[in-house]
Amino acid sequence: MAEYKMKSLMVFNYDRPVIEKGYANQTLCIDISDVVISVKPVTEKIKNVFIGGKGFDLWLLWNAVNSTTTWSDPENAICIASGPMGGTPVYPGSGKSIVTTISPLTGSVIDSNVGGYFGPYLKFSGFDALEVTGKSLKDVVLFIDGIDEKVQIFEASGLPDDSYALSAILTKYFDRGKPRNISVVSTGPGAKNTRMGCLNFTWYDLKRKRARYKQAGRGGIGGVFADKGIKAIVARWDTVTTKTNNPADATTLKEVGRKHSREVVELDPKQNQMAQIGTTHLVPIMNDFDLLPTHNFQYGQHSEADNIGQEVFRRIFDPGYDGCWMGCTLACSHGVKDFVPLTGPYKGIKVFVDGPEYETIAGCGSNLGIFDPHTIIEMNFYCDTYGLDTISVGTSTAFAMECFEMGLINESHTGGMNLSFGNRLAALEVVHQMARGEGFGQIIGRGVRQMKMIFSRDYGADPDLMQDIGMEAKGLEFSEYMTKESLAQQGGYGLALKGPQHDEAWLIFLDMVHNFMPTFEQKAEALHWFPMFRTWFGLCGLCKLPWNDVVPEDNKDTPEPAKVMKHVEWYADYYTAVTGRQTTADGLIRMSEAVYNFQRIFNLKMGFGQREHDNIPYRAMGPVKIVEYESRAERYDKQLVEKHNIDITGKTTEEKIALLRKFRENLYEKLKDAVYKRRGWTSNGIPTIDTVKRLGIDFPEVLELLKAHGVES
Amino acid sequence: MIRVNGKKHFWYEGMTIKDLLNNFNKSHLYAVVRINDKHISRPYFEKTLIPDNSEVFLIPMVAGG
Incomplete structure (x- = not known):
């Protein structure tokens, strides 16, 4: 040193x-x-x-x-x-x-x-x-x-x-x-x-x-x-x-804190065991429901997924308390002790690796066709110590790999690297090149949106095809969930303020598995309530995991099990106990609405924040390629026949892909309409004057900005 | 005999997860079940046998990510 x-x-x-x-x-x-x-x-x-x-x-x-x-x-x-x-x-x-x-x-x-x-x-x-x-x-x-x-x-x-x-x-x-x-x-x-x-x-x-x-x-x-x-x-x-x-009411704070802590201690071992295995439990579950992205979000399932699931990481994680904040009973920030990388500047040196979590496993693993936990851990380690986001690294590399396999780019562009899915050494080399600012890794490090432009401009790759398979929206790479079969989660990603990150709304299970929101109005309501409540955690300095990753045993008997209202009410009590400001569960949503709408208007200020910016690539909605469609042909055929009343007799796969696409893109646009209406926005996705006044964010600069975009009272 | 969410529950040879859930109200809300340390998801409920003496946890999963 x-x-x-x-x-x-x-x-x-x-x-x-x-x-x-x-x-x-x-x-x-x-x-x-x-x-x-x-x-x-x-x-x-x-x-x-x-x-x-x-x-x-x-x-x-x-x-x-x-x-x-x-x-x-x-x-x-x-x-x-x-x-x-x-x-x-x-x-x-x-x-x-x-x-x-x-x-x-x-x-x-x-x-x-x-x-x-x-x-x-x-x-x-x-x-x-x-x-x-x-x-x-x-x-x-x-x-x-x-x-x-x-x-x-x-x-x-x-x-x-x-x-x-x-x-x-x-x-x-x-x-x-x-x-x-x-x-x-x-x-x-x-x-x-x-x-x-x-x-x-x-x-x-x-x-x-x-x-x-x-x-x-x-x-x-x-x-x-x-x-x-x-x-x-x-x-x-x-x-x-x-x-x-210096809370307003320390007694109530201790009481409500103790209740929630006790519940986590009692129920987490019976439920997801996050204190032992973090979010790795999601890997096999997502795989079982065809939601684990593999090969650049083409598929949601892979026969080798169990190699990178919780059963493996349970053995690999260093046991012990892993709370990233003092006294947190969920304590899910696990790590790997004495890991020895096989590549890069730490090759052969024992290191401690913080992680991996689900997103890294899916992004740097399954989505790259890599089902080797030690490669994922090494990717995790180098991304962290190089200061790289494992999600964007994973999704961007997955895009480059698919482009490579489709022949849109070749070894003359990648500096001789064979970027086929599953090439573990190539994936690691990409990360090292990113850190050095060299080679093709430096191009991947610009992200999917820039890569689409570069591959088209410099290598002659088909821009329309790349638009369909390049998993970014608003310029941000998708996080690691398949959304093809969940319209609500397509909205959860596409309508998220900053881009497709799941921290606004993770509705896949509620929509696709539990079918809690069959109508447009219900989906729109979910795409109002969940982003608002999740926003609230970020206003208060809190983690959302204790809210709904540990669920009360009687939650299923409540009117709205998806919201886990018992915990929401505890959070209202918690807020009141600390700040001295009386509130209720509904009050928490109102707090978030102001900030959420302000951020939407901030996007407008920066030249975004309108309907066109909420578009998502078609792969997030449905199968782009023949091989994708045919891998789940029974599902898609059935939908065309039963849901859309199409006679598919004699139709080619290309024709069926085109028909399905038309229906699904239309549904997504309808979803936008429903959500904008529920959020109090114009049909162009801009908060109305009534909305900003109701929320107390009608600052002169805000009103001027809205007026400049044709929104007036 | 098995234990389900910490409580004793009868067991019989050939019992599947689907069979077990038939004994509970609102069982459609359980999309994931844990048998000892292994998570089993709904698509596999029908064909997954529960071994005797298992610890079974019905997971009311509404979250993730």
Whole structure:
């Protein structure tokens, strides 16, 4: 390890405010171009409208950028916030941070939800949110020290590029003998050289005596971070108790927290066992229901899926407590100890790997035709330490592999790499090339949207075909679920504000397996309620897993089992207990509606946010190629005959594909109509004046923007 | 004898998951069942035999992702 140097450029001393009912009531702004640090107050109105977390981030970002700001402009801000309940140790899943910025992949707002200690430590240090603007020519480390009440900017040199190694060094540098007091945000070389860079947020594992990592993965936030010249942001804070948030009603908070914790402890072992196997239980289940993406989302099932499922990872994961926030009883952040990579700079060296989770297994495994758990773990490790989003890496590589197998690109384009599905060494080499910014990996690292343009322009590939099979929408790569047979989940992806990520609405099971929403109106209602409720977690600094990944035993007897209302009501109690603001289950939805609609309007400000931007590639709706159709011919034939009254006698597969496509695309457009209406939007997908007034987001700039798009009262 | 969600339940040779679920109300809400540590999904309920002395968990799965 080369010697590193940290030279202090500025120290900003401040008086740490007392946390009042979950709020510090101020935000921290750091302009690294001019080396200026300032503090902005958080007003009651801002709290009323934006609540916290992503809401605060969006407000800061909205005021930082203009409609022509690109991801690499100095005024683009990286905003990080927890939320009023963030940092509560007694309630499971209460340590989340939300990060927002203008995305290199989408050109609009991206938000990413991440575990680790940073968000709570930032707040307890005196700041509800952090906004970083500007750019530095030299690497800087930002240090927020809530114990000594100072913010410091360091010029750094000689630090490692790899995120894992960097975080470990900075933890030691700042910890003063108490590593649990430190949380580091960093990225790696892949973020500099691609559009799909992630951020790693650390939490300190006392038992294993090491920094552990969670990722703010989506949308290339790591790229913005690296482009600004930020090497790392470090927060330091001391002991955390239930009192640290100074809740309005500590007794109720403890009571409701205890209830939910107890339920998780009692039921998780009987249900999904997330405390033992994380989200890996989803692999065989998704496979059984034809929902596990394989070979670039062509199919949803593979005979080798059990090789990468929970039974295997149960044996591979290092047993022990894996909570990414203190006291979380779900504790699903598992890892692999003493893993020895076979490639790359860590070849032959034992490392600890944080993960994999379901998305990584599907993205870097089944979707690439790879069913070897150790290759997936190695992909996971290198993506993390290089600062790359495993979902975008997986989906982009899967697209390139299909293009290769179809002959749209060949070895003369890939630098001699055989990019066939299942080629494990090629998949790993792509990741290493991304980190180095070299070769064909560098092209894959630009994402599916850019690849479509490059392959068409430079290699003569068929743009229409690539449009159908390139799994991106709004510029963001799809996360790892098959949606062909679930119209509601097509909407869950296509109508999501930031692009096709499942954290807004995961409706596959409810729609396809349980058939809870057979009508358009029911689907539209689900595509209103679920995104709103899931948004609420991001406003408050919470993880959504304890809500519905552990289900009360009597849930099936409730009127709306999909919503798990017993837990929703606990969350309302939790919010009231911390903030002192009375609310109900419906009140939580209203909170989210304001922020959700504001983000939609933010998209409009950036040149997006209209109906055309909610389109999805046809592969998300149905079979593109003959081989896809014929692999499930019985299903598709039956639908054409029974659902659409088509006489298929004598029809070729191509003809049947065309007919099915017409029906399914029409259904998707009808779904858009129904959802827009339910959300209070115009038929072009823009919130109406009535909607923004009802939600209290009728700011002059918002009204002007709506007017410019023909939306007036 | 098997245990279902922690409670004793009768068992017979050849009992499938589908047979077991016939004994429960609103069993259509169970799309996944765990037998000991192995998850079995609905498409396989009919042909999956439950071994004697199994720990069976009916999983009311509504989430994921």
